[in-house]
Amino acid sequence: MNQEQFDKVKNGNGFIAALDQSGGSTPKALKAYGIMEDSYSGEDEMFDLVHDMRTRIITSPSFNADQILGAILFEQTMDRKIEGKYTAEYLADKGIVPFLKVDKGLADEANGVQLMKPMPDLDSLLERANERGVFGTKMRSNVLEPNEQGIKEVVDQQFEVGKQIIAAGLVPIIEPEVNVYSDNKDESEEILKNEIQKHLDQLSEDQNVMLKLSIPTVANLYKPLIxxxxxxxxxxxxxxxxxxEANEKLKENEGLIASFSRALASDLNANQSDEEFNKALKDAVDTIYDASVNKK
Structure with a gap:
């Protein structure tokens, strides 16, 4: 593990950019960026376009290490290059800590949740991540209802895989997302907090994790986890x-920082000039940084 990167993520001021849209969400991300589905054909062309979009973001002067602690990448992005360097290496040289999305998507809903699909090739992916200079990983589950059994299964699975990631020398971001539009969101979050706490208390001193959570309904609910x-x-x-709205809610939570995706890129467009693009990105970075650092 890179100790300098660990210290930056743990103690630095800023936020983590989520640039990890995968195959299923890529068309939506491109559409939001102003590139319609009828303007490309096939997955190869689609992934070329989304890499161009991410390259434009990452190489922008507005995407800077003074405000951005890290960036989460999709597997294909990790394996591609920016200005002759693998993406994680380019980010690290810029002072931004690289993370990798490792999950393969969500299983069908059961017990009010969606577990992660199996990851049979995880060990080889983690080995490649280490070769590319990745610091940590991210994996997402989905909580839809305050079902105690379902939420327990989500957290159990997340920590089981998380320990596999720790054993590979990487820091896992455990992400049991609570759907922000679900009924009884606050009840799900209370159950989730308690389940996460149990697992954290069982970790040894050399096992460290990060958490990526929905902004809680009750401000500072997750302070004990922080x-x-x-x-x-x-x-x-x-x-x-x-x-x-995300920034306003974030400001109410002491110690919680952003890892936004859509909220970061929502004003960016393929047709913008570089000046327009960099200004729109700077405005987004400035406000998300402010919400992450300055609390009410």
């Missing part, structure tokens, strides 16, 4: 909120 000695950092997803 303060836990086995937690490197707790970051928040925007979950479909507008950037303004």
């Amino acid at each position: 303060d836990h000695p086995r937690v490197v950092r707790v970051v928040a997803l925007s979950g479909g909120y507008s950037r303004e």
Whole structure:
């Protein structure tokens, strides 16, 4: 593990950019960026276009290490290059810590949740991540209802895989997302907090994790998790909120920082000039940084 990167993620001011849209969500991300589905044919062309989009973001002067602690990449992005360097290496040279999305998507809903699909090739992916200079990983589950059994299964699975990732020398971001539009979101979050706490208390001193959680309905609900000695950092997803709404909710939570995707890129467009693009990205970075650092 890179100690300098660990210290930056644990103690630095800023947020983590989520640039990890995968195959299923890529058409939606491109459409939001102003590239319609009828303007490309096939997955190869689609992934070329989304890599161009991510390259434009990452190489922008507005995407800077003073405000951005890390960036989460999709597997294909990790294996591609930016200006002759693998993406993780390019980010690290820029002072931004690289993470990798490792899950293969969600299983069908059962017990009010969606577990992660099996990851049979995880060990080889983690080996490649280490070769590419990746610091940590991210994997997402989905909680839809306050079902105690379902939420327990989600957290059990997340920590089981998380320990496999730790054993490979990487820091896992455990992401049991609570759908922000679900009924009784606050009840799900209370159950989730208690289940996560149980697992954190069972980790040994050399096992460290990060958490990526929906911004809680009750402000500072996750403060005990943020303060836990086995937690490197707790970051928040925007979950479909507008950037303004996500920022306002984030400000109410001490110690919680952003890891936004749509809320970061929502004003970016393929047809913008570089000047327009860099300004729109700077505005987004400035406001998300402010919400992550300056609390009410």
